[in-house]
Amino acid sequence: MKTLKLSSVAAALTCSAAFAQSPPPPPPPLQGPGPNAGPVQLYGAIDLSAVYVNNVKGGALRRIESGGNWPSRWGLRGREDLGDGLAAVFVIEQGFNADDGTIAQGGRAFGRQSFVGLSHAQYGTLTLGRQYDFAYAIPPDVVMIVGGLAAATGGIASDLHLGGVRYDNTVKYFGRYGPMQAGLMHGLGSENGQDKMNSALLGYREGSVNAALAYVRDNFSPVVPAAQGNQVLVASAQYYLNPKITLIGLVGESRAKLAADSRSRNRLVDFGLTWQVTTPFNLGFSVAQSDIKTATGADGRVRQFGVGGFYDFTRRTTLYAIGSSTRSEGAAGNAYSGVPGIGGTPATHSSSNRGQTVLKLGLRHFF
Template sequence: MKKLNAAVLSGLVLIIGCAPASSHAQSSVTLYGAIDTAVGFVTNAGGSNSANRVGFINSNIQTTSWGLKGTEALGGNLRAVFNLQSAFNPSTGSLSESGVEFGEQAYVGLSSTDYGTLTFGRQFDPVTDVLEPLTGDIYFGSLFATVGDVDNYDALLHINNSIKYASPVLAGFQFEAMAALNGIAGSVSAGSFYSLGASYTNGGLSLAGGYTVSKVDNTTALVDGVASTTASTTADGLAYDNPIVQFENITSNEIGRIGGQYVFGPFIAGAAYSNSKFHQFDSGATLTFNSGSGFLHYALNSALSLAAGYSYTKATGEGASASYNQLSLASDYYLSKRTDIYLSAVYQRANGQTLDNLDNLVPATASVGDEGFYGTSREQALAVLGMRHRF
């Protein structure tokens, strides 16, 4: 029965997509997606030891996912829009994003060429919308991301229960705003998320910036006489309890980001800066990350492109003073418009001391990009050879 239902659904999608324009001139539904997988080698990836790792490392350039998106004309310049996007692990077929069916996006809304777009549901935040297209991440993904993705450089945040507005583009300017409510009884702000983003484009120059505030509702209760804390937030994928931000629970996170890129001939050059603060729940300790990055992308010809990126991150707070230097290199060769193979490598060096979950000063250890490989060394390197197909 499940196979039959899947076949029927696939048939309906094909019928909708292939029907004559005269029958569906006012609406459209598109099936889309990407599969990105690679074999990789990582040094110092054993967690409690310095063991190396060889295995599959997926979604390096682009998140492996499939989705359905569509529009319906409602008259005048007004359209209904929707997008459902589900991420999965191409090595096993299992769902990504903590098993959420549509973990990437799930929203519906209204769009007007005159007044902008208003959408409701699970969405990317405005800062991601305006800034990610200007970063090295858009070309070579997670291996160019900020250390630990502390500033959401790699777009790991997915905002539940959100309302987002995106303005039309006026003289090169556009702005977006978002508010998300967690639905906590007795408190509007508990677990909420707020964000503003703006961009400007003029010829080959593009600039963007924005600010996000994510609050966490931490509720402590006794379970069999033992205190247990439950954290709730609308910002799914908030970067903490990882090798770089070792706090298990936070009360809030604020991120400010600016960046830009310039296109000249076959070259694209970009730079970005961010400031991100994580506030520990139990102690109130604050760990602050200031990150600067730059990249250069070169299209050697219509099929082959090369890129190099560098990022520097400084962590401070409560006596901590750690620094992370990261160098990324990548090449991408297109076999066709939809299929490409890539080779990427990244090296990171950590120095100084950072905070663990108990606010103790501990040696900072390397963890490349936002891959999350725990190590005990100051250095870590990763190389991947992968393939991507888009549909």
């Protein structure tokens, strides 16, 4: 049975400070290579940070960790022009731990993404393979309030999927229609008929407004009947106040959909802003609150405050410092920040009390 876990809440408490930096080179694609991509491109990111956590089971933690701001990865993406606006596209992407050189995503060769498809300039893109749902993999030109201070805990009931959840054996469509974007996704599940899913996206971008609404319904439960698991609804928006300041907001709810648990849920509100102080230096601030209910009906609350500073040596290389403070109440239990780079699960890396503070100093390079 899946029940609400504090790691799910930590995953939802994302920090918009991660987006304070100026736009890096095009990030690893979520919808396939762009129209100007070459036949095959090698791309990736290496991110390492020195991490300090004030309380892990009652003691301080100091370590060097991979992915403090941007998960380390490398990949290949390609595009072949087939004529009349049609192109073949593919992406294979592997995550790795830069601190020790091991492969992430459970050792899968291309565990982050692996898909192939067809893309048309007018009619959109259809892809098949291992792909993100739309709660995370919203288009790069639609608001993405994820990363920075949140960790992925995919598949846990009441997780809002903001840390990134991937599904095998999926069919995914994404298209742009003037200022609107739309997407549909269906996961056929594994060979035993489990793990099926559906996801949808509706986005809008015009002038200073950039917004998206994403839906996910999955089945991670091994019990019969199938069609049990999570239901997630997330709405996010950016408003460009001026060329230097961007306001960011997100609201979301996830609910367990199990025969034995239909009460667990997580409601999140997250607000922040990014500020380009100078051309190379940017700041970001975030405050988030998550109200939870467990399978037994007990209530809890988690609050997270975050701040980040980013200095861009170039568009590819950035020095960053990030700090976050997490406080928990009620059924949320002891605090757990879920920060990339904390290096463990709630069972091993939660605080001994209701508070936890994390500081990171790192270097990120895109290639």
